Amino acid sequence: MPRETGRKLIAQNKRARHDYHIGDVLEAGLVLQGTEVKSLREGRASLTDGYATVENDEAWLLNVHIPEYAQGTWTNHTARRKRKLLLNRKEIDKLAAKLKEGGLTIVPLSLYFKDGRAKVEIGLGRGKKDWDKRQTLAEQQAKREMAREVRARTR
Template sequence: MPRETGRKVIAQNKRARHDYHVEDTFEAGLVLQGTEVKSLREGRASLVDGYASIDGDEAWLLNVHIPEYAQGTWTNHAARRKRKLLLHRKEIDKLAAKTKEGGLTIVPLSLYFKDGRAKVEIALARGKKDWDKRQSLAEQQAKREMARALRHRNR
């Protein structure tokens, strides 16, 4: 059987980009159990309430929902278990220093398979205020209207 290549997105956290200013992104591997991988291959996962934390010298992904595998038996995994993130030591140290600084958190942006291996894109992010959210929505709407006007004019 040929090896899987490319990037296949499983889940995205669109809410994170709405609620946070993304300052820096990292790609991390995940330590998963067998039935979790099978469930992910079916495209089932939710990053909505997920976040990451640094505990000692390790990075952990918390509150990410990967539902139980339908054909699984007693070996099935817990849906919201704590999952270890695979990052380089320098990346973990950088994340730990920035989050201790205050005001920054680590949120997952997307979960995907890259060349057959499960990866998660995490971001160092700062929370937005309500007026920031309204301002970014107004900017997006203005861009959309400008693009629509240009399309209309070029017809």
């Protein structure tokens, strides 16, 4: 059987970019159990409540929902268990230092397979205020209207 190549998106956290100003973005591997991988291959996962922390010089992903595998037996995994992130020591130290500054959180942005291996894209986010969210929505709407006008004039 040929090996998988390329990037296959499983889940995306659209709320993260709405609720946070995303700064640094990193790609991390995940330590998963067999039934978790099978469930992910079916394209089932939710990142909406997820976040990451650094504890004892290790990075952990919490509250990411990977539902139980339908054909799993007693060896099935827990849906919202703590999962270890695979990062370099320098990356973990950098994240820990940024978190100590305060006001920042590590948010999962997307979950995908890259060349057959499960990866998660995490970003350092600073929470947006309500007026920031409204301003972002207004800017997006203005861009859409401008693009619509440009298309209408070129016809």
